[in-house]
Amino acid sequence: MNRKKVLISLFVCLFLFASFTNQAGAYQRFYYFGKLNGGVYARTWGITQKTYTLHGRTVNYYDRVLSAVSNWNGINPTSNSNVDVSLSYKSDYTSATLRFYVDAYGDNGWAASCDHYTSNGTYINPRSTSGNWDHAKLFLNAYYTNYSTYTSSMITAAAAHEIGHAFGFEDLYGSNDDKLMWWNGDTRTVCGITSDEVTGIRTIY
């Protein structure tokens, strides 16, 4: 086999490998590559109310969000990356970087949601506007999440998923139900960050 054939064979293998690995698991960013101004280190989170009772169930949302935050806080510097996710609780949620709101917003078709804002309180649309945001409001819809079928793990995952949006991740579709950023909280098969989000956060920040 001559050198040319060896090179072509090598290229075909690499091409197929690259294509396959991208399809299997690829975090997505918002179209305009927006992200949280000030980064992910030494930031704060707060919550409107710690517990919520509905449908005969009392859910401790503080604990659920704390669990999600702890999950993200597990991203620490390594020999290859200086990125350190560090979110601490702030009792005054109105001035926190990530502001969680818990309420029964009704049968609107969503269990959790995230809105992005600039420092002067105006919305940023990360899918149609270039620019970064300064804080995010993250909503947990107790109308759905207080049902007993919505387990504690699913609520933690919903909170962690919305934190992902606040950090600049887009939803995933296709065959990515084993990723935190999978679009549907009812069918997501993981309840915390995966290597995909870790890679993503180290790239974005």
Added chain:
Amino acid sequence: MINKKSVILVSVMITLLFSVTGCSSSKNTAVPDNSGGAISLSKTEGFANVKELKERAEEIVRLKVLSTETVEYGEKLFTVSKAEILKVTKGKLVKGDVIKLTQTGAIVDGQDISVSGDPIYRTDDEMILFLKKCEVPYAEDTYRSLGIDDGRFDVKDSKVIARGMNYGNESKADKKKVKKSDSIDEMGSKDINRLGFTVEEFEEKIK
């Protein structure tokens, strides 16, 4: 010795390789259009084809938006619109009824703050919606489209435009490259938008 041809060949290969690895892992390749999207969320339901929508819809109607109102609840904005029923394909509503529709988001300072695929309705918008009655704390007797954008089909210049049903999986109809004359049941948004149904054709198909 590496000759000139080998250098050129390796350069082309590396360029092609980077075009695969460099783009798809970090950038959403879908070019944004005027389809809302300021609000990110975890949906509670999704519909991949028309059959699923037909089975779950309480009402399937064509309607025209008469007015819209922004409502704030729990620091979140919603829009409640009034719409007149123009035609009923399924359900108990009748032509001429006026119903209330709810959406997550609002028009804020002229900016559409809405869920991706479900831009806020505007007065005179005409749509075919697969609806369910929904319980919300900020309005009574309201409906919403199934799967938020999945059950929404806008009418533009007498043509039907599917807004949702984009979950990254090819529909069965996609794979078969369906024709307009085929059943609409297995079709997703790509099929419907590619085939370009008129309102009359679409309403006949979803009966």
